Amino acid sequence: MSIHYDYLVIGGGSGGYAAARTAREYSEHVAIVDGAATLGGLCILRGCMPSKTLIYSAEVLHLAQKAKLFGLDIPSAKIDMTALHQRKLRTIGDFADYRQKQLQSDRFTLYRNKAKFTDEREVTLDDGTVLTADKILVATGSAVNFPPITGLADVPVWTSDDVLDLDFLPKSVIVLGGGIVACELAQFLHRAGTKVTQIQRSPHILKEVSPEAAVVIETVFREEGIELITDTALKLIEKTESGVRVTFEHGDETLVREAKHLFNALGRKPNTAGLNIAAAGLETRKSGHLVTNEFQQTTNPHVYAAGDVAGPHEIVHIAIMQGEVAAKHAFGKPAEAVNYDTLLGVVFTDPQIGHVGLTEDEMTKRGIEFVSADYPFDDHGKSILMEAKHGYVKVWAEKSTGKVLAAEAVGKDASELIHSLAVGVSLGATLEQLLKVHWYHPTLSEIWSYPLEDCLDLLAK
Numbered sequence: 001m002s003i004h005y006d007y008l009v010i011g012g013g014s015g016g017y018a019a020a021r022t023a024r025e026y027s028e029h030v031a032i033v034d035g036a037a038t039l040g041g042l043c044i045l046r047g048c049m050p051s052k053t054l055i056y057s058a059e060v061l062h063l064a065q066k067a068k069l070f071g072l073d074i075p076s077a078k079i080d081m082t083a084l085h086q087r088k089l090r091t092i093g094d095f096a097d098y099r100q101k102q103l104q105s106d107r108f109t110l111y112r113n114k115a116k117f118t119d120e121r122e123v124t125l126d127d128g129t130v131l132t133a134d135k136i137l138v139a140t141g142s143a144v145n146f147p148p149i150t151g152l153a154d155v156p157v158w159t160s161d162d163v164l165d166l167d168f169l170p171k172s173v174i175v176l177g178g179g180i181v182a183c184e185l186a187q188f189l190h191r192a193g194t195k196v197t198q199i200q201r202s203p204h205i206l207k208e209v210s211p212e213a214a215v216v217i218e219t220v221f222r223e224e225g226i227e228l229i230t231d232t233a234l235k236l237i238e239k240t241e242s243g244v245r246v247t248f249e250h251g252d253e254t255l256v257r258e259a260k261h262l263f264n265a266l267g268r269k270p271n272t273a274g275l276n277i278a279a280a281g282l283e284t285r286k287s288g289h290l291v292t293n294e295f296q297q298t299t300n301p302h303v304y305a306a307g308d309v310a311g312p313h314e315i316v317h318i319a320i321m322q323g324e325v326a327a328k329h330a331f332g333k334p335a336e337a338v339n340y341d342t343l344l345g346v347v348f349t350d351p352q353i354g355h356v357g358l359t360e361d362e363m364t365k366r367g368i369e370f371v372s373a374d375y376p377f378d379d380h381g382k383s384i385l386m387e388a389k390h391g392y393v394k395v396w397a398e399k400s401t402g403k404v405l406a407a408e409a410v411g412k413d414a415s416e417l418i419h420s421l422a423v424g425v426s427l428g429a430t431l432e433q434l435l436k437v438h439w440y441h442p443t444l445s446e447i448w449s450y451p452l453e454d455c456l457d458l459l460a461k
Helices: 014-023 042-046 048-065 081-103 160-164 180-192 211-224 316-330 360-365 381-385 414-426 445-460
Strands: 003-010 030-033 109-111 115-119 122-125 130-138 142-144 172-176 195-199 227-229 232-239 244-250 253-259 261-264 268-270 303-305 344-347 352-357 370-376 392-398 404-411
Touching: 003 014, 014 030, 014 081, 014 130, 014 316, 030 130, 042 048, 042 081, 042 160, 048 081, 048 160, 048 180, 115 130, 130 316, 160 180, 160 261, 172 180, 172 244, 172 253, 180 195, 180 211, 180 261, 180 344, 195 253, 211 227, 211 352, 211 392, 211 404, 244 261, 303 316, 344 414, 352 414, 360 370, 360 404, 370 445, 381 445, 392 445, 404 414, 414 445
Parallel strands: 003 030, 003 130, 030 109, 130 303, 172 195, 172 261, 195 227
Antiparallel strands: 115 122, 122 130, 142 268, 232 244, 244 253, 344 352, 352 404, 370 392, 392 404
């Protein structure tokens, strides 16, 4: 015997819930399977919300410690990790409670189990229950990656889950990796008062952003006191009496660093382990992501995938968009594929990084002729008075039309600033149209008017 549904979602995170919610508009027979210990998904429980809560508190602490720069007398400012941990729990608790109520509502049938495919349109739960469905969505997210580095499996190691759940201040931490999570949490730990050594394999951190943006963050990290070592090759990780030892090559040298704790921030991988995807005829890319078409349909036309398990970008709003597209397409409704040409990405280091639209490399590959211009924060009124002088903004526009194709902000509150240009890029606005905006003085946002004007001048030449 099996139980049949019109639409079945495996994974109740942001992408899975968005798909189930959309599917519910077309059918009353929608089920969600989620066997996680706590409902809510990565973003709410172990990703976006807890990390940004901690990062913001560390930024407030950092500003308080720089009080004299602002003409203030703040005798001392230090972190209270116990209180910070409790604040984080309260913050994410509110979001998690809301999501749990949504998932547990009578709109869906919720199974608190693990699932694996046993046929093209059939899954079996870990309690033996068999579910079948006309359409199935896989939204199982991602898991921490443990690459084959000698000794990594033999020492006590933290993942981002552990760092985000700290209720004490570590004395010293070695951070392996230079991706977004590695950089955000390395800076958090340093500002909290931990001695941080960050070891990155490639020449620059943050391969997701432009080299120019990465250099700004590298400069700030080193100025603040993080020991950042790039262009390395990890050789050996060992347990010591007091913690861990990491041996690595850097140029012609073999270097050794020791710390109390080791943080593995060497990326994440699509979470397909245990799903038995072969039984459903699902294929993966070299990256491990499930192969999908523009409507999130896998190599099995009855099965879709969304979010981190599908890629190509592990971002919450992308997972939501993909989930909605998948559900609409599954029910034969008009579905507009996600437009990655207007992709918006943010890094919550300080200074922050925001980018929208195509990369310069992609424009060149496509043969798009463009002009570009940038403007530094250290020559901008509002950022100067805020002591936020690191970084720049940059705009790219198509030569033939003046349409803004991309923008990048590296600086104070770049995560907010980038949305002004994200609207323009997404709606296909031109330089002239964006210059009709009232860019108010003195604001951080006003800085966009300068590269917009410079690009327009370049087109006129």
